[in-house]
Amino acid sequence: MEYHGGSYDVIVVGAGHAGCEAGLAAARIGAKTLMITLNLDMVAFMPCNPSIGGPAKGIVVREIDALGGEMAKNIDKTYIQIRMLNTGKGPAVRALRAQADKFLYQHEMKKTLENEENLTLLQGKVERLIVEDGVCKGVVTHTGAHYYAKTVVITTGTFLRGEIIIGDIKYSSGPNNQQPSIKLSEHLEELGFELVRFKTGTPPRVNSRSIDYSKTEIQPGDDVPRAFSYETTEYITDQLPCWLTYTTEETHQIIDKNLHLSPMYSGMIKGTGPRYCPSIEDKIVRFHDKPRHQIFLEPEGRNTEEVYVQGLSTSLPEHIQRQILATIPGLEQAQLMRAGYAIEYDAVVPTQLWPTLETKLVKNLYTAGQINGTSGYEEAAGQGLIAGINAARRALGKEELILSRSDAYIGVLIDDLVTKGTNEPYRLLTSRAEYRLLLRHDNADLRLTDIGYNIGLISEERYQKFLAKKAAIEKEKKRLQTYIIKPTPEVQEVIRQAGGSELKDGIRAADLLKRPEMTYEHIQLLAPADEDIPADVVEQVEIQIKYEGYIEKSLQQVERLKKMENKKIPEDIDYDAITGLATEARQKLKQVRPLSIAQASRISGVNPADISILLVYLEQGRIARVSNE
């Protein structure tokens, strides 16, 4: 029965990590928003690792928070363990990672969605879009309801034509045996979208009571209070440990012997899997000489005995999985609760998107998250936030938001996707960011709060606090840059104690701080401030002064690139009308349709000669334009 279900500014299809951010952002910006999900009990579900953050990803979560997103706050309310990683390294690569109580995480997020003004949460299955003249106008659900909206965001994760594979068993399914979304996938193909088949996997879960933890190593959380969100003031102190064990020679023998039963090697799985998240059978085949692999045992929550066996992602048959578990110290008697599986799904080739995450093919339609070929909750959430912001701003007639590679990891992520595409599920790595010294965990607020405030996702109160912090940083930096520390015996003693060489002359406090052995604490002794400097201000002052030279170098790089970023390419440029472009470059340019010369130069297959030719045409303003058909 077809009927009119209602009209909205923005419709978000899906309520996973991308969908939640998209829906909340749109609603909070002031757009009347409808979120439709297959199963209301599965909002913000974590079908794989019960964990948020990690290198690069953890910084994304901070960025989401600085832009006014929800993920950071939600994990701060629900983690069972939190750790700062890479503390022994430089400030650029520090990152938080938390183990989530995956059920609490869902409940908290659902509550937030339910209590959001402007947001309607609905269970339903979207089967097609309402598209008129290349413009998306709404969606139609399996019950025949027509919902209309100015913009639509699709965040369907791995549900598109999802298929679960365990051994020689293969069936149509979303993750964790949920309903797959088959008709929507077919509909996207009908609309002309190019889809690609990807694969990912998950390990078995076992009952905690059946684990002999005495044979494993404990992995506790940090004992200092930590939080992802800049607004979090209350910290969970009661943390649960994780546990570390290893595969054995026996494990490897079993896998070797049964490799022919793995759908990865039998040819049953055709989708491309991620290299950074290989199955255990993949690890053993590719790194045959490695005698053992790490296995982390991660509790899935406080009110469950289920334990996630990290490192054992597999699609081997269930009975082999049982044999494998029995070979691992601590898991000899482990009760299997859920078997590991591989899942294949359709993803939209992401070069079909603008950097706003709007599709090039259908106007006012946006896609975000795993549907765009990424992997990971954080990557999904980051895209969801940007897609939600842009969908809402389009609906409200405002300018779009694009983060650059020097603004945020989210900018790197989206630029990589829409410019280079991906031939495996895409994961953020710190090495993907060329300006990682600028894109730090600690300065996400300094980078992005202004943007969040301007689009209306940061409250006035928070913004004022932020401005005060910024001012305090500048003030303290200035103080240290002008304060002269004189070589008195007391001063020399402090420096000697720190293991440094004595002063010959007076020195600016800032210059002394640059010495590797000196910390802000030392400087505080030698050049005490009149007032109490908060820890987050100290952190910034210390990093900004200590690494000034390197930060400056990165900023210069960014400046050079800005010139190229500022050379815009009109959307309606006709590459066929430009003589001299190499064939491959022409094809790539037509596909990606870069918005700037800088973006064009990042496309593989577009070489400097092609860029020169493009520049010649752009500068002469003689761009042949596509006729308006």
Add this chain to the structure above:
Amino acid sequence: MDFDTIAAISTPMGEGAIAIVRLSGNEAVSIADHIFKGVGGKRLKDVPSHTIHYGHIIDPANGQTVEEVMVAVMRAPKTFTREDVVEINCHGGLISVNRVLQLVLTNGARLAEPGEFTKRAFLNGRIDLSQAEAVIDLIRAKTDRAMNVALSQMEGRLSNMIRHLRQTILETLAHVEVNIDYPEYDDVEEMTHQLLMEKAKYVREQIDRLLQTAQQGKILREGLATVIIGRPNVGKSSLLNSLVHENKAIVTDIPGTTRDVIEEYVNVRGVPLKLIDTAGIRETEDIVERIGVERSRQMVKEADLILLVLNFNEELTKEDEELFETVKGMDVIVIVNKTDLPQKIDMERVIQLANGHPVVTTSLLEERGIEELEEAISQLFFTGAVEASDLTYVSNSRHIALLHQAKKAVEEAISGIETGIPIDIVQIDLTRAWELLGEIIGDTIHESLIDQLFSQFCLGK
């Protein structure tokens, strides 16, 4: 338009008396001013447009005079590119003009790409629109040609070494990355400052070696080390003088008066030579002379080209035959001098001893045979794969500039390690070195780091 400042040698490579380094862009005048010392402290930035000024190019790093020059300053818009243009006229041939170019590049200019001056002229509206297609053809053709040159050099030792070096850096980078992205991964030992220092020092050493062994680069910086050998009084110093057209070495009729090694720089038909005259190689009791002789033997060992001089007027001696033995396997040109005197030498035997190397007869006294000698030198180096085109020259100059920049980046990494900067920050400089080396062989795709990461280590949850 707002472009950076570019520079290149705008005169063709060859024996032209004057060579011009041209700069174009906003910084053209200030960069030139920075390395120019005019008469009476005149500053280029203060001079009127379209004027020419006498002075010297000084290396600001050490204050040394590099070249005597005339500098033309032409300000936008009435210039070829419609940008500020500076032309530095050098008279000292290829070697010094190359030094001037290197100085300009190290002081803020970027080496122009093939056809870039023309392109700018076009972009700035200096060239008529109807020429658009022609410019594009130019860009295409020149770039492709540059790539061909790059490709032919890729087969060489230089690019092999660069590949090896980049792989070393890449493995190191991947090692650092894996520590960052997979902090709990137990299989890799933590990259320590000490380990990184070893790698960085190795890389620096290798770049140094590259700078030394990249034959083209060496020729451009120093000239081919060309050693003149022969028994006393066969005319070695006269040969040097003829080639230099100056009278710097002492010439007498008494054997053994040239007691030390004399060096002269000269440009022979586009081949830059560093000419080295040696004291006569022969056994002697004279201590002063013996020192000279020993140095001579060392010079011969390190030479790129040997000019072996014989006396037309004397029979071949055992010493002459020993000289042929000494230079076996090297690039040699045999010069039989003193054809103004009666022939006593057995030319058939000379040709036999020359064993395929060119043999030229000269009378340096009567200035005969010098043309043939110069032709032989240029033949030796401008046949085969390496063409005497300005493109070859430019790309070589580019290589040197990039190698120096890469070395600088590695040195910054090393000093970062020394001062205890965290590894992931030091790594920024190493990455930069890796990218710079990649530019030499035209390969800087960032993705290869990630590929390396996943092939080198078994990662994942």
